[in-house]
Amino acid sequence: MTQAMMVKAEGNVLTLERVFNAPPSLVFQAFSQAEHLKHWWGPRGWAITHCTVDFRPGGSWHYCMTCQDKEQGDFYGMESWGKSLYKEIVENEKIVYTDYFSDKDGNLSEEMPATDATLLFESYEGKTKLINISIYDTAESLKTVLDMGMEQGVTETWDRLDERLAEIQK
Known part of the structure; x- marks a missing residue:
């Protein structure tokens, strides 16, 4: 059964929460390892058609998502590049990073909003409560990404994470 994601947007802060049926160490691994x-x-x-991870404070994750679903019309074949710069990592508990849109060379986009994100991996009834707190420069920046469909995108992404965790635990 898919868990519901809690979404709360206040001012320039977006908080997302969801419970995953896996221990914090495994959910943490899923966020920290390219494989x-x-x-x-x-x-x-x-x-993901490009993925390099240097998982350490001061390291980065550079990736490209490519739409491979012809049913998504104009999005088919589109690439979306991103880069995260890790600030703080507490094994199995917390990842703090700044997330950017980027280009294929890793140059950060100045046109699109960046976010300072904190992921918390909390033990919860034998499972993991994942809490994602994203802080944008302005409320307008948060509105920009929400208008782009970020809530639906994160919901589908976390559904896929839930499926991946189930596969790993078999």
Whole structure:
């Protein structure tokens, strides 16, 4: 059964929460290792076609999502590049990073909003409560990404994470 994602947007802060049927150590691994991220990151119909992870404070994750679903019309074949710069990592508990849109060379986009994100991995009734707190420069920046469909995208991405966690635990 898919868990519902809690979404709360207040001013320039977006908080997302969801419970996953896996221990915090496994959910943390899914966010920290390229071999896991390649299997679940992105909304349905999109695949990770480039993924490099240097998982340490001061390191980065550079990736490309490519739409591979012809049913998504004009999005088919589109690439979306992103880059995250890790600030703080507490094994199995927390990842703090700044997330950017980028180009294929890793140059950060100045046109699109960046976010300072904190992921918390909390033990919850034998499962993991994942809490994602994203802080944008302005409320307008948050509205921009929400208007782009980010809530649906994260919901589908976390559904795919849930499926990946189930596969890993078999």
